[in-house]
Amino acid sequence: MPASFSRRAVLLGLGASGLAAGAPGRAAAQNAYANLEGTPWFYLTDAEARFLAAAGDVLIPEDDYPSASQVGVVDFIDLQLASPWGKGDGLYLKGPFPDGATNSQGYQMPYTPAELFRTAISRIEEAEGTALADLDAAGREDLITRLSEGEMDLGEDIGAAAFFQELHSIVNEGFFADPIYGGNKDYAAWDMIGFPGAHAYYLSFVDQNVPYEKPPMGIAHIPGTRRSASLGASAGAARPANRTEEG
Amino acid sequence: MAARTLPKTDVVIVGAGWTGLAVAKELSAEGQRCVILERGDYRHDAENFGGPEEHDELKYARHKGHMIDTPTKTLSFRNNTSETALPMRRLGSFLPGKGLGGAGIHWNGQLWRPLPSDLNMRTHYTERYGAEILDGMQVQDYGVSYEELEPHFDFFERVCGTAGQAGNVNGEQNDAGNIFEGPRSSEYPNPPMKHSPPQKIFRDTAASMGYHPFPMPSANVTAPYENPYGAQLHPCTYCGFCERFGCGYFAKADPIICIYDTFAEEDPIEIRYRSHVLRVEKSEDGQTATGVTYLDQNGEEVFQPADTVCLNSYALWNVHLMLVSGLGTPYDPETGEGTVGRNYAYQTIAAAGVFFNDEVWSNPFMGAGAMGMTIDDFNGDNFDHTDLGFVGGGYISANQTNGRPINYQPTPPGTPSWGAEWKQAVRENYLHHIGIVCHGSSMPVQGNYLDLDPTYTDDYGQPLLRMTFNFPENDRRMSEYLVGKAEEIARNMDNVRAVSTVNRAAEGDNYSIVPYQTTHNTGGAVMGTDPSTSVVNRYGQMWDHHNVFVFGACLFPQNLGYNPTGPLMGLAYWTIDALKNDYLQNPRPLMDA
Ligand SMILES: Cc1cc2nc3c(=O)[nH]c(=O)nc-3n(C[C@H](O)[C@H](O)[C@H](O)COP(=O)(O)OP(=O)(O)OC[C@H]3O[C@@H](n4cnc5c(N)ncnc54)[C@H](O)[C@@H]3O)c2cc1C
Numbered sequence: 111m112p113a114s115f116s117r118r119a120v121l122l123g124l125g126a127s128g129l130a131a132g133a134p135g136r137a138a139a140q141n142a143y144a145n146l147e148g149t150p151w152f153y154l155t156d157a158e159a160r161f162l163a164a165a166g167d168v169l170i171p172e173d174d175y176p177s178a179s180q181v182g183v184v185d186f187i188d189l190q191l192a193s194p195w196g197k198g199d200g201l202y203l204k205g206p207f208p209d210g211a212t213n214s215q216g217y218q219m220p221y222t223p224a225e226l227f228r229t230a231i232s233r234i235e236e237a238e239g240t241a242l243a244d245l246d247a248a249g250r251e252d253l254i255t256r257l258s259e260g261e262m263d264l265g266e267d268i269g270a271a272a273f274f275q276e277l278h279s280i281v282n283e284g285f286f287a288d289p290i291y292g293g294n295k296d297y298a299a300w301d302m303i304g305f306p307g308a309h310a311y312y313l314s315f316v317d318q319n320v321p322y323e324k325p326p327m328g329i330a331h332i333p334g335t336r337r338s339a340s341l342g343a344s345a346g347a348a349r350p351a352n353r354t355e356e357g
Numbered sequence: 358m359a360a361r362t363l364p365k366t367d368v369v370i371v372g373a374g375w376t377g378l379a380v381a382k383e384l385s386a387e388g389q390r391c392v393i394l395e396r397g398d399y400r401h402d403a404e405n406f407g408g409p410e411e412h413d414e415l416k417y418a419r420h421k422g423h424m425i426d427t428p429t430k431t432l433s434f435r436n437n438t439s440e441t442a443l444p445m446r447r448l449g450s451f452l453p454g455k456g457l458g459g460a461g462i463h464w465n466g467q468l469w470r471p472l473p474s475d476l477n478m479r480t481h482y483t484e485r486y487g488a489e490i491l492d493g494m495q496v497q498d499y500g501v502s503y504e505e506l507e508p509h510f511d512f513f514e515r516v517c518g519t520a521g522q523a524g525n526v527n528g529e530q531n532d533a534g535n536i537f538e539g540p541r542s543s544e545y546p547n548p549p550m551k552h553s554p555p556q557k558i559f560r561d562t563a564a565s566m567g568y569h570p571f572p573m574p575s576a577n578v579t580a581p582y583e584n585p586y587g588a589q590l591h592p593c594t595y596c597g598f599c600e601r602f603g604c605g606y607f608a609k610a611d612p613i614i615c616i617y618d619t620f621a622e623e624d625p626i627e628i629r630y631r632s633h634v635l636r637v638e639k640s641e642d643g644q645t646a647t648g649v650t651y652l653d654q655n656g657e658e659v660f661q662p663a664d665t666v667c668l669n670s671y672a673l674w675n676v677h678l679m680l681v682s683g684l685g686t687p688y689d690p691e692t693g694e695g696t697v698g699r700n701y702a703y704q705t706i707a708a709a710g711v712f713f714n715d716e717v718w719s720n721p722f723m724g725a726g727a728m729g730m731t732i733d734d735f736n737g738d739n740f741d742h743t744d745l746g747f748v749g750g751g752y753i754s755a756n757q758t759n760g761r762p763i764n765y766q767p768t769p770p771g772t773p774s775w776g777a778e779w780k781q782a783v784r785e786n787y788l789h790h791i792g793i794v795c796h797g798s799s800m801p802v803q804g805n806y807l808d809l810d811p812t813y814t815d816d817y818g819q820p821l822l823r824m825t826f827n828f829p830e831n832d833r834r835m836s837e838y839l840v841g842k843a844e845e846i847a848r849n850m851d852n853v854r855a856v857s858t859v860n861r862a863a864e865g866d867n868y869s870i871v872p873y874q875t876t877h878n879t880g881g882a883v884m885g886t887d888p889s890t891s892v893v894n895r896y897g898q899m900w901d902h903h904n905v906f907v908f909g910a911c912l913f914p915q916n917l918g919y920n921p922t923g924p925l926m927g928l929a930y931w932t933i934d935a936l937k938n939d940y941l942q943n944p945r946p947l948m949d950a
């Protein structure tokens with residue numbers, strides 16, 4: 111199976127209205143999946159990956175700069191959900207989980223992030239009848255809007271707006287985090303805003319009223335390029351297991 | 358009772374953060390054998406916080422790699438007693454630390470002193486305005502004065518190599534510094550930080566409006582420096598990875614490089630890691646503590662006897678330890694009686710966001726935790742409170758501290774929070790924005806307190822600490838006032854396209870455990886001169902158990918308009934002084950109850 115697996119094929123299977131709605135050509139040109147292309151999902155199912163690509167591109171659509179899915183956000187989410195973080199190593203999950211929690215009390219869903227995404231996505235797709243990725247651009251926007259406003263019934267233990275927060279947060283993280291985590295490919299997000307990355311020494315710049323011209327350099331910057339090493343095909347398999355051990 | 362009892366030590370210290378390491382450093386110098394129990398691991402700036410790996414926003418700022426492990430240890434929270442408290446299932450509003458150095462590793466380094474009138478707040482306000490102005494609030498005096506604490510504030514500023522501009526040295530005022538501050542005995546040890554273009558605009562605008570801007574005092578060091586213990590610090594590089602990160606440049610003063618590294622091999626200090634203190638044990642007559650019981654790194658329960666017990670486990674966990682150990686009397690919000698858990702307070706945060714046109718480059722990724730341009734005109738009682746309807750205040754500061762791309766996505770008012778318009782706004786504004794924070798005080802009221810949760814437990818089977826808190830009306834009015842001032846300054850600045858505001862304590866909004874505000878949890882074990890309203894006396898010594906000494910922001914009767922570490926370390930050195938020069942020669946209550 112790994113030999114024939116193609117992440118790009120899974121996501122491009124979204125069709126003409128699919129990935130980065132309206133501009134599949136650009137998605138292919140970006141080749142965001144090169145590193146992990148031949149690697150099966152660590153956690154996601156194909157259907158979940160398509161949901162996340164479509165949802166991600168509603169939240170961060172393509173314009174002069176790439177969309178969420180184009181910079182590898184689905185790969186990022188897959189790796190995150192497979193990591194200790196995805197398994198809930200940052201969450202207190204002891205019950206009870208009574209009704210009546212207030213917004214001020216924060217996350218009160220009885221799920222790890224990995225479980226939450228699996229459960230919520232399947233409930234959304236079930237409730238809507240049509241997969242998000244099969245809707246046209248307006249349909250996707252409408253669904254995500256209803257989700258964000260809590261106008262969707264995802265069962266007793268998952269608030270639609272609360273799940274939207276998690277979705278929004280992880281898409282945003284994937285877009286802007288250091289490329290070592292699989293998103294923000296070739297520093298696309300950092301280029302977009304002008305963030306120069308992790309190698310930081312600004313003593314003689316900090317008080318100057320001028321743009322800072324140096325291109326971004328991430329944690330695993332490849333010298334002489336505008337690229338970072340990321341969770342490539344070779345490192346990819348090993349990293350999810352130990353990556354966030356200290357975190 | 359514990360399975361195993363260890364040989365007795367002179368002093369046992371719970372927690373290896375700023376306060377715990379300072380106690381060990383100073384008491385070991387007196388020949389006291391000190392055992393520090395720290396529930397986290399050993400770590401070090403040189404080995405663990407180096408760039409570029411440390412500059413990982415996902416791991417440290419989002420997933421909070423240096424902070425407490427909420428699955429194991431957390432608290433429960435509700436806004437008021439009619440609600441059911443639920444566990445804080447993950448970190449948000451505040452970010453306590455774990456491991457060598459405690460939260461002092463991932464702090465910002467904004468290093469303040471209280472105003473003289475903050476320390477005798479009840480007396481001061483009563484004299485100036487009449488006692489009614491404090492009605493409905495449990496505002497108290499600290500029981501110790503600015504003059505008594507000044508040498509200790511001064512010493513800690515030198516431990517940190519603090520960078521700043523004095524505004525009052527021995528009564529002599531200097532307009533370049535904070536003219537409102539209490540008299541200090543010496544200049545700051547290092548010159549102030551540099552400032553970014555928006556901060557200079559803030560400074561000039563505030564000055565033109567008649568306010569008194571000055572550089573925020575900073576524990577991000579600005580020159581090569583040796584502290585009084587002999588530690589070496591290096592100048593800050595303005596890397597922008599400060600709050601939530603350790604500093605691999607040795608430029609942000611922290612407890613490891615400033616104190617721990619100066620322990621000598623022959624010092625009688627032993628630090629035991631992965632040692633989680635479960636409770637303080639009391640003598641049969643209950644008058645004193647006999648030591649502490651903890652889970653050692655093998656998960657075995659052991660008893661460490663000691664002559665003196667020091668609680669240095671962070672404000673919240675100090676209170677938790679008292680409650681689970683039966684030290685002092687728990688506070689009852691119905692009757693107002695009891696003291697442990699009473700006067701819990703926080704920080705009241707609001708802010709104005711300033712969006713510049715392309716003429717002004719903030720480059721927000723350049724910055725430092727304490728790179729700020731500040732006015733103190735509306736802090737404490739630096740302004741007339743007659744008819745304002747509130748007491749307290751806060752500093753207002755243009756800070757450039759943390760412009761990292763996931764957490765810092767400023768967009769002008771009216772921008773949606775996702776989609777094409779949002780994306781474009783982030784792109785256009787990221788390099789041209791600064792935030793002006795209003796760092797407001799927090800007054801104690803009867804219904805805000807800490808106790809033990811009846812339902813939820815931690816991994817050790819102990820009840821969680823339960824926090825009941827909402828913003829008091831006084832603080833809502835104060836915050837509204839401050840943010841109005843900040844907004845006015847913002848609107849007067851040049852090249853401004855838009856101004857946004859947030860006010861966490863806005864009328865109608867409840868305090869929420871979710872968005873980060875500050876790790877300035879205060880009170881719960883407050884100091885004072887009256888045992889019916891304080892847990893410890895003016896020396897930080899428990900009224901009920903004279904060999905238990907308490908450190909940290911839990912001592913504050915109400916929270917200041919400043920960050921807590923300068924004030925709480927001043928108090929720590931004051932307590933250490935009382936231990937060294939009095940108590941240890943003749944252990945007894947240092948004040949009559
Ligand atoms: C993000 C952030 C930014 C901050 N910025 C500033 C700032 O700019 N200016 C400022 O003044 N303050 C700031 N602070 C606050 C500052 O970090 C604290 O005031 C300071 O660290 C308190 O020191 P402490 O010794 O009381 O506790 P801590 O530093 O928290 O140390 C307590 C230690 O005790 C250990 N411990 C806890 N319970 C147990 C137990 N049961 N058994 C054994 N060990 C235990 C913990 O693991 C920890 O290591 C900031 C804090 C944070 C989190």
